[in-house]
Amino acid sequence: MNFKHLLVVASVLIFTSCKQENHLYRIEGKQIQITDSLQANSDVEAFIKPYREHVNKNLDSVLAYSVDTYSKNDGEYNTAVGNFMADAIYEQANPVFKKRTGKDIDFVLLNHGGIRSILSKGNVTARTAYGLMPFENSMVVVDLKGAQVKELLEYLAKAKRAHPISKLKLAIDADFNVASASLHDSPIDFNKNYFVLTNDYLYNGGDHMDFFKTNDSLYDLDYKIRNALIDYFKKVDTINPVIDDRFIQLKN
Template identity: 30%
Template structure:
């Protein structure tokens, strides 16, 4: 025991202690003056080539550039419709209403070929698809919340008339009225379903299906399907949001 204690003390005494005596810093500009490490560039090249090939894949051709705009735009409508269609396919059941967070739409889409990379610019976040089953009363609360708090209401499958950021009337896309006691399936991002953008009331919804499907992938697959026709597309706002 004494030998072990002596050994421990000797080992501790042999350790070197370091103390900071000064520091300095320099600003390094990341520009053409920085020489790339050639071995690293060669190592990354196959991955970069594969990434470029994926991101540059043309999906569909638009005849004009699309930008988000309040209270409604062609971009808002086609994104919401894309989610409505693709969510129904992945969920395996018809979806009544789709919703996208207006603030989550981060870019427009160009005229000409729309690529996978363009869709990443529009929807850079890895938000997952969630389907909530809401009563008519809850659905109207949902729509009114985003009408009042977002710059624009980005929805598919529903048409609304509103004034002073309050919805006066809403009907489903097929003309059906929203009945308080009936239930409706609503496709949205996990961010919103988890109470994002102030939608805390959604946290209490138990009729929830987490679909293993990125919102971004839904948009990519929708545009790819549209592009198979081989004809340019001219998206238009269809008047689903009416300001009175």
């Protein structure tokens, strides 16, 4: 066979191989249960151990003491643990906001569902903060117009839930209408704007809080709620929150 014939044969073989197709005709799989019967890898365990011990030490170091156990189900329109969280993040966030803007936050609004555990009686640690707020939600301040604040108040009145608030005082009537709303003992002026501290989840319309979504005046504090709670725990010795009159329903 001369060189010319060899070249032709090689070209045919290459073309033919390019035309071949592989077809997937079956996928097989099996479920592997992760149980205590699976043997740990000693090398991996040895590598992880110092990191695990360091993390657990940081999480379990005592920061404060809680005088009782508090649950988000303990109150009808405000709860001790919700009041604690709203007050704590206000205390941590307001100096940050004021340093950046020269202004104060007017009030706080969080969501009842965002409280993910009880605050147990006894030692309070960083792990406590992770239990209360396991999500990566950050604090933001929204410049709300008076009309939006009115929507916010009407939302709280109709929601019939103990959404945590701070610095705001709200009373609703028997028909779940807003009876009064004030800041620092002064009625809210719906012709003014107010700086409202909340989290990025609610700002983006979470829990149907759509009054936040219509506003572009946003200050991102780059400060996670969980970290604010940890910082607050480090500042205080004893945690003793109470249910108060910040959000109530009038009986008559």
